[in-house]
Amino acid sequence: MNVRQVELFAALLTVTAIAAAVLVVGCWLLRRRVRMAAEMLEAISPYVLWLAWIVAATMTLGSLYFSEVAGFVPCTLCWYQRICVYPLSVVLLIAAVRRDRLVAWYAVPMLSIGAGIAAYHYTIEWYPDLEAGSCSATGPECSARWFLELGFVSLSLMVLVGCILMLSLLLLTPAPNEEEVP
Amino acid sequence: MSKTPVKKRSGAAPSRTPWIIAGAIGVVVALAVTVVLVSRSGSDSGSTGGSASNSVPLAQTQPVVVTGTPLSAFDVKQSPDAALGKVPPTLEGASFNSGKVTIAPGANSKNLLTVFVAHWCPHCQREVPRLVQWIASGQKPAGLEVALVSTSAQDGRENYPPSAWLAKENWPTPVLVDDAKSSAAQAWGLSSFPYLVLTGADGKVLLRIAGEIEASDLTKAINAALKSA
Numbered sequence: 001m002n003v004r005q006v007e008l009f010a011a012l013l014t015v016t017a018i019a020a021a022v023l024v025v026g027c028w029l030l031r032r033r034v035r036m037a038a039e040m041l042e043a044i045s046p047y048v049l050w051l052a053w054i055v056a057a058t059m060t061l062g063s064l065y066f067s068e069v070a071g072f073v074p075c076t077l078c079w080y081q082r083i084c085v086y087p088l089s090v091v092l093l094i095a096a097v098r099r100d101r102l103v104a105w106y107a108v109p110m111l112s113i114g115a116g117i118a119a120y121h122y123t124i125e126w127y128p129d130l131e132a133g134s135c136s137a138t139g140p141e142c143s144a145r146w147f148l149e150l151g152f153v154s155l156s157l158m159v160l161v162g163c164i165l166m167l168s169l170l171l172l173t174p175a176p177n178e179e180e181v182p
Numbered sequence: 183m184s185k186t187p188v189k190k191r192s193g194a195a196p197s198r199t200p201w202i203i204a205g206a207i208g209v210v211v212a213l214a215v216t217v218v219l220v221s222r223s224g225s226d227s228g229s230t231g232g233s234a235s236n237s238v239p240l241a242q243t244q245p246v247v248v249t250g251t252p253l254s255a256f257d258v259k260q261s262p263d264a265a266l267g268k269v270p271p272t273l274e275g276a277s278f279n280s281g282k283v284t285i286a287p288g289a290n291s292k293n294l295l296t297v298f299v300a301h302w303c304p305h306c307q308r309e310v311p312r313l314v315q316w317i318a319s320g321q322k323p324a325g326l327e328v329a330l331v332s333t334s335a336q337d338g339r340e341n342y343p344p345s346a347w348l349a350k351e352n353w354p355t356p357v358l359v360d361d362a363k364s365s366a367a368q369a370w371g372l373s374s375f376p377y378l379v380l381t382g383a384d385g386k387v388l389l390r391i392a393g394e395i396e397a398s399d400l401t402k403a404i405n406a407a408l409k410s411a
Binding site: 009054125128145 | 202220393
């Protein structure tokens, strides 16, 4: 795969992640009215930590690919988002192995901060004058996208969607033991 | 917070793990196949990314010969601008289709507005159509010539190639294509995009602007600079 194909693949993964997040949130909203929704949440519950780790690991590997292989220099906001997501690729793996749902106490704050920064980043990509009136000639500009796939998927949206998917998995699915839910 | 991790449940329903793994692999494979199919259809269409004739590839960087003393880097916080009254270097190069383009302030005793843009800069993406409208609508001061320098082109970044972008925006004046090291931009003191330099009939710098500017404000700024010259 060349860089262009990886960009498209990552964009399609993002669309899949959006669908997954909508599914989880939808099931959570309908869990008391629709039996199937509650059953679906119950069904994925034992795998939530592994699923969240897969999302974090995919985001980390993708981020490293785009910066180290494709040569996309991360901007300041990109670095802040990396700080929030990279550690989770290790923390969630340990939690998944230990079946420790209490990891949500650590993961949710980091993901919330990461999602907030990514949301702001995505916003200034579409409305660059919210950040500044010009692009620096010397450094990576936060409002300048490296690419835009499918008309709306950029790197910052990938981070935002990944964070929201992990948040929905960790917060909206029932723990195997209700007493263990943070 | 002192609770121990959840223990594995006994007597649970048959494991769904194989189905979940198979489903995840299926999704990834389906996405990969989609990427391959889309990429093939894209390459089959033979897009050259901005070639006017679809037969001659356009150069997104061109050699530039810089003659003269470089301007100091533009600092918007510095007032007055240190470059005022200085003559920028002459730029000799080519357009996207390799036609010769020369930007020589004062050479034909006319006022000249030179605009530097980068295809990936969102502010340039907003400023270029604004300037096209500014020129077409007659808001541009009479007798003022406008030239554009396409600089800092990077393959793989958004909105590449700049030739296609400027063609799509119907940019109406000569375009000089900067080299891969952005020699023209550096020689003219560019520090941020978009970058506009107004030179008078004698070739001396009258005004430098960095960043987006509304058409009416640009007209006012140029008229004021020309008046004070």
